Amino acid sequence: MDRGLLIISTLFFFLAMVWTTVAIKARRYRAAGFNFSAIALGFVCQTAFLTVRGHALGRCPLTNLFEVFIFLAWSVSLIYLLIGPAYRLSLMGAFTAPFVFGLQAFALLSPIDVPHPRVASPSPWLEMHASVSLIAYGAFALACVAGLMYLLQERQLKSRQINSLFYHFPPLTDLFAAITRLLWLGFVLLTFGIAAGFLTGQPLPYVKIAWSLGVWIFYAAILLARHLGTTAPRRIATLCVVAFSAALTLLWGITFLSQTHSL
Template sequence: MSWIYPLTVILYSFSVLGYFIDFLFNNRKVNVVAFWLLSIVWSLQTVFFVLRALEMGRIPILTPFEGLFFYAWSLVTISLILNLKFKVDFLILVINLVGFCMMTISLFKPHTEVPTHLASMLQSELLVLHISFILVSYTAFTLSFSFAILYVVQHQMLKKKKFSKRLQRFGAFPQLERFSFIAASIGVPLMLIGVIFGFIWAWVEYNTLPWSDIKTISSILTLIVYGAYLYQRVVNYKRGYQTILLNVGAFLVLLINYFLSGQYSSFHIWT
């Protein structure tokens, strides 16, 4: 099984490179090759996920390595579905740039099982639900961010009067803004449910709530920032570039929550 992961990363890099070449030169043949490479990547990821689940005897999402892998796998999955349903080539590029980064970072994480003294504690179904909902919410937020980035790039191209055939493949502004909003609207309740499951697990396991934990604080901050974006969009009826930038900023807060806060968390000791 050890050879599957590096092979997957290599093929993933070629797929992302293909989509990038298509972005630069509008090369449809390269786009088709990139799509089929991405399909192979998804197949290898799925095989790896199943084999690791059988090897570990649990759902492999608990360790930092497994979390990053599942995050990348979910992004590849959603991008393939979108590619089959819609003509959104540049969206696939942005999504899989994030996915490829996550999978590459996972290479530098330990691939070993969780420590023995944590194994029994991490078998809780509540914890699995907590992590699952959080990771799926990250996928929704990444999709929202990808639509937002396409909006920003197209806005800058039009502002600088860089007209080309490439613009036709970005999608209309209202469509990009709407789908970005819908994805964020899905991500917020998913993350909120995940946080609630985490609180319930902490209370059952430790009879306390980790309000002062840096990971908890940053997760709540992430929800607040995304909540501010949704508030501007739904209540104040604000649309357009400035609101989209708030969405992009919220995703940056999400990344800080995912990577940096875990390094200083006194409660999320398995991360």
């Protein structure tokens, strides 16, 4: 039942992705409407999946790598739906849908939905730590998406070769402002998530502490560079892409290797 909801959600993201690709290829892309609605419907199904799974488990559904991936995909959709329209970033949906689709398709097709043996209710701080940290990752994912958009738009402006999507992109300064806000949102949430991890009262694995602090320091350094004004926006955008790619790989690696990360 719950996987069915997830499959429907994945189909909505697939639909958004295909529609955008076809519209861009036919040079008929219109920013508003279909794409946003498809992502919103996908989000509703994701939420329903997580609710059903959470009720079945009796806890926040973050017990294995499969659920971690879906929760991350849900966080990305949530933050896109909250900030996309507000910051005139509707084209961001064209980049967000393939990312979420990829995450969910990978989770559905891989043999990673293995029931976790632990049944005891975890500490609320541990649940808070895991869920807030993953929402922070959602913000970093969108900072990465905005960074990619910035790099593409900057490249078009530098090369003076514009394509039909050029005028659909948000202005460079707006994209940079969105990157900054997303970085701050992710950073504040991650700080809160890490702090919650230390309040669980349980011994934390060294690898997890090192990884969490490593990610936190990386993003702190990016924010510092951004606010000192000594690093060009293009480099900040590149760093957002690099930081999230590295953090996602590490998240996957650590969660995969260490079952202790799951609740």
